Amino acid sequence: MNDHGTGNRRAPAANPSAILAGALIGLGLLGVAAIALRDLTVRAGWVTGSEWLRTVPRWTDRLTWQAWMWPAAIGLIVVGLAMVWLSIRPRRKEYDAVPAAAGLWTRPADIARRCSSVARTQPGVATASTVVGRRKVRVTVGSGGPVDVIAVERAVKAELAQAGTQQRVSVRVRRRATPTVSADGPREETVKEST
Numbered sequence: 001m002n003d004h005g006t007g008n009r010r011a012p013a014a015n016p017s018a019i020l021a022g023a024l025i026g027l028g029l030l031g032v033a034a035i036a037l038r039d040l041t042v043r044a045g046w047v048t049g050s051e052w053l054r055t056v057p058r059w060t061d062r063l064t065w066q067a068w069m070w071p072a073a074i075g076l077i078v079v080g081l082a083m084v085w086l087s088i089r090p091r092r093k094e095y096d097a098v099p100a101a102a103g104l105w106t107r108p109a110d111i112a113r114r115c116s117s118v119a120r121t122q123p124g125v126a127t128a129s130t131v132v133g134r135r136k137v138r139v140t141v142g143s144g145g146p147v148d149v150i151a152v153e154r155a156v157k158a159e160l161a162q163a164g165t166q167q168r169v170s171v172r173v174r175r176r177a178t179p180t181v182s183a184d185g186p187r188e189e190t191v192k193e194s195t
Contacts, residue, residue, distance in 0.1 A: 014091050116139070135168060
């Protein structure tokens, strides 16, 4: 059923925490299945030996309570509680809703790429990298010449407004080294940073 425009939408989330425990339990069950197949071949007479799945219950039936069983029991209780917590733990939120488009979600990394792309279109900007935090977006631009920091900031803010976020924007300019030619050949000037 399609509910464009109306209805409740659940935010996309990360994989459940129990995915690793589930995979390990699945591998363990595959191991038990392999032992069961081996026991089946022993019972059919194709392989010599004793059936392991019959031997284990007989061995545990002869066990009596010993001191090492206390830590083992406590450890198994802790593992059981941890597995219960993993199964009911809420999944981590990885996406943010885009208010301008219903049903559209984006990641902070995607917003950072968009901001970097917009910053690179500004005059004088050679490279751009962006880090998106919860409250602040930091854009670092590389340039070999003058850069209009206010224009870069406005462009990034406009891009953030399209994505529906209202974080503060800070722009940092890194002056890129420019090669100069001398009698000894090309050499790079020292890198100067400014904010």
